[in-house]
Amino acid sequence: MTEEEIGKTNKFDCILASARKLIEQEGFSSFTMDKLANNAGIAKGTIYLYFKDKNDVLENVLKSGFQTMFNRMTSKVEKKETPEEKIKTLIYENLFYISENKYFFKTVFLDEMHVVFLKKTSQESYNLRRRKYAVFISEIIIKGIDEGIFKNLLDPLKVGFYLISLIKTNAIYNFRNNKVEFNEDLIKSETAEIFDIFIDGIKN
Amino acid sequence: MTEEEIGKTNKFDCILASARKLIEQEGFSSFTMDKLANNAGIAKGTIYLYFKDKNDVLENVLKSGFQTMFNRMTSKVEKKETPEEKIKTLIYENLFYISENKYFFKTVFLDEMHVVFLKKTSQESYNLRRRKYAVFISEIIIKGIDEGIFKNLLDPLKVGFYLISLIKTNAIYNFRNNKVEFNEDLIKSETAEIFDIFIDGIKN
DNA sequence: TTGACTTATGACTATAAAGTCATTATAATA
DNA sequence: TATTATAATGACTTTATAGTCATAAGTCAA
Numbered sequence: 167m168t169e170e171e172i173g174k175t176n177k178f179d180c181i182l183a184s185a186r187k188l189i190e191q192e193g194f195s196s197f198t199m200d201k202l203a204n205n206a207g208i209a210k211g212t213i214y215l216y217f218k219d220k221n222d223v224l225e226n227v228l229k230s231g232f233q234t235m236f237n238r239m240t241s242k243v244e245k246k247e248t249p250e251e252k253i254k255t256l257i258y259e260n261l262f263y264i265s266e267n268k269y270f271f272k273t274v275f276l277d278e279m280h281v282v283f284l285k286k287t288s289q290e291s292y293n294l295r296r297r298k299y300a301v302f303i304s305e306i307i308i309k310g311i312d313e314g315i316f317k318n319l320l321d322p323l324k325v326g327f328y329l330i331s332l333i334k335t336n337a338i339y340n341f342r343n344n345k346v347e348f349n350e351d352l353i354k355s356e357t358a359e360i361f362d363i364f365i366d367g368i369k370n
Numbered sequence: 371m372t373e374e375e376i377g378k379t380n381k382f383d384c385i386l387a388s389a390r391k392l393i394e395q396e397g398f399s400s401f402t403m404d405k406l407a408n409n410a411g412i413a414k415g416t417i418y419l420y421f422k423d424k425n426d427v428l429e430n431v432l433k434s435g436f437q438t439m440f441n442r443m444t445s446k447v448e449k450k451e452t453p454e455e456k457i458k459t460l461i462y463e464n465l466f467y468i469s470e471n472k473y474f475f476k477t478v479f480l481d482e483m484h485v486v487f488l489k490k491t492s493q494e495s496y497n498l499r500r501r502k503y504a505v506f507i508s509e510i511i512i513k514g515i516d517e518g519i520f521k522n523l524l525d526p527l528k529v530g531f532y533l534i535s536l537i538k539t540n541a542i543y544n545f546r547n548n549k550v551e552f553n554e555d556l557i558k559s560e561t562a563e564i565f566d567i568f569i570d571g572i573k574n
Numbered sequence: 575t576t577g578a579c580t581t582a583t584g585a586c587t588a589t590a591a592a593g594t595c596a597t598t599a600t601a602a603t604a
Numbered sequence: 605t606a607t608t609a610t611a612a613t614g615a616c617t618t619t620a621t622a623g624t625c626a627t628a629a630g631t632c633a634a
Contacts, residue, residue, distance in 0.1 A: 198621060209583040212626075220622065234582095293546075307572070310532050316572050320563075325572060327539050335535040342497075359524075367571035368511070368520050368529060381611095402591060413613040415594075424592070 177326065178216045181206050185227050190269040194224070231270060232295050235263040240302060249310035256303065257333060257364075258357040264337050265348035274339050300326035332360050382420045385410050389431050394473040398428070410450065435474060436499050439467040444506065453514035460507065461537055461568075463563040468541050469552035475547050504530030536564050 184206035189197055199220055217223045238260040246252045264271045303326030310316035336356055340348070361369040388410035393401055403424055407414040421427045443463040450456045468475045507530035514520035540560055544552070 182536075199623080203584090210622090211584070212582055214623070215581070236631070281558055312574075317566075320572060324540070324543050327543055327565075328536055328567065331535040331539040332532055335531050336528070361534065362434075362521075363529070363568075363571065365571045365573050367567065367569045368514075368524060369569050403593080404591070406616090414592090415614070416612055418593070419611070 177208070181216055181223070182230065185223050186270060187226060190273055193273050197209065197224075203246055221252075229295070231267065235260065236295075236299060238263060243302075243306075246295050249306050249313065251307045253303075253329070253364070254361045256306075256308055257329075260333050261337065261348070261353045264284070265353055268341075268348065271337060291346065296308075296309075296327075296330070299330060301347055302326070303329055329360075329364055332364060336360055338352055361367070381412070381416070384496075385412070385417055385420055386430055389427050390474060391434070393431060394477055397477050401428075403427075412445070418543050424517070428490055433499070439464065440499075440503060442467065447510075453510050453517065453519055456510045457507075457533070457566050457568070461533075462557065464537050465557045465560055466534075467495065468569065469557055472545075472552065477492065477543060485555060500531075500534070502533060506530070507533055533564075533568055537567060 185197070185202055188201055190206050193199075195247065199210055199213060202223070203213055206213075211221070217226070239256060242254045242259050243252050246255050262336070297341055300323055304322035307316060307320065307322040307325050311322070336359075340352075340356070385396070385406070389401070389406055392405055392409050396405075403414055403417060406427070407417055412419075417427070421430070437547055443460060446463050447459045450459050469475050508526035511520060511524065511526035511529050515522055515524065540563075544556075544560070
């Protein structure tokens with residue numbers, strides 16, 4: 167996984183890509199700086215020229231993954247008009263991104279909690295990102311409540327977290343049942359299912 | 371945390387209780403066998419007379435916590451008649467148990483994933499317990515579908531996992547907002563909220 | 575070409591914590 | 605009480621891996 171192989175121009179990104187690949191392959195618990203150096207085709211000391219410590223590497227891996235997803239998702243969602251369309255798009259884009267980065271999320275979700283390996287400060291920034299996402303959803307919910315579409319007594323932020331957890335649960339369920347090869351049809355039907363339950367519940 | 375202090379007759383339970391207490395206080399990541407020995411008021415070697423290794427301790431801590439909750443919850447749920455009553459009771463009992471063991475679950479949920487510290491085999495048994503819970507819920511869902519109460523096209527097992535994730539998300543949300551002191555009224559209103567969303571969705 | 579500066583190296587150090595085992599204490603039995 | 609069996613001890617060994625730093629290689633301006 168040298169710079170040419172990975173198609174990255176700078177070492178920072180090259181190391182990050184190697185780290186991500188390693189985590190995808192072996193999970194967080196067996197991720198070591200020696201393996202990373204080896205995998206990136208550089209010496210261990212070099213990593214410390216670009217990253218403060220191991221925690222810094224892990225934090226950046228998680229951060230970059232989330233950032234891309236969030237930016238793509240929000241830009242798609244903002245094009246939609248109604249709260250319901252927004253929510254459907256949000257679910258779809260999230261599942262789509264997960265499917266595009268399935269090996270990464272398979273580890274992140276199934277290994278469920280990498281976060282323990284982070285320092286308290288990094289855990290906080292991880293939680294802030296989650297919260298940012300929930301806040302984004304809550305704004306859609308609030309608009310829906312104002313328009314009389316959604317129930318009035320809801321705590322919009324909490325509802326945001328509910329939706330995130332449904333999406334995550336769906337992905338984990340499919341990973342566990344080895345539906346790693348999401349195709350567009352599967353993503354669409356899963357989107358419809360989550361949307362349906364979230365909006366209308368399970369009642370007939 | 372000697373045997374008298376903890377009110378346990380045998381060392382196995384005494385060690386387990388100490389381990390649990392330590393985990394509640396400091397989380398999984400800083401849990402060490404030295405601390406455990408110290409906290410239990412025994413020598414480190416003694417732990418190894420009752421547990422195979424550290425993994426065995428952690429596995430038993432998680433197992434015993436889940437087992438009690440599951441047994442209590444199922445016995446209450448089985449007394450109810452309709453699928454809807456069953457689901458409401460299930461949510462309530464789960465939240466109630468969490469509130470009774472708040473410091474434990476605060477760590478287990480917020481530290482979200484302890485599981486990484488377990489061996490592959492223990493991770494599997496952890497997942498089996500989660501699955502067992504989801505299967506239990508799925509049986510209620512199936513009954514509801516048969517009776518025409520719930521939507522027909524649902525994957526009942528997946529729906530089971532959805533409900534578990536909603537309950538967990540609710541607990542985490544309240545922990546994060548420092549609502550550690552659940553009283554019965556709060557549990558009731560949270561139960562109603564989850565039930566309402568799960569059954570009817572967020573639509574007005 | 576030389577010297578100054580930047581980047582990279584990897585053997586080495588430091589440390590934390592799991593797990594061991596010869597020794598000692600306690601309990602049971604004759 | 606003496607003898608044997610069982611339980612407990614904690615100093616010690618082992619292992620894993622994060623992080624360091626003296627040395628070497630590469631780059632570039634004068």
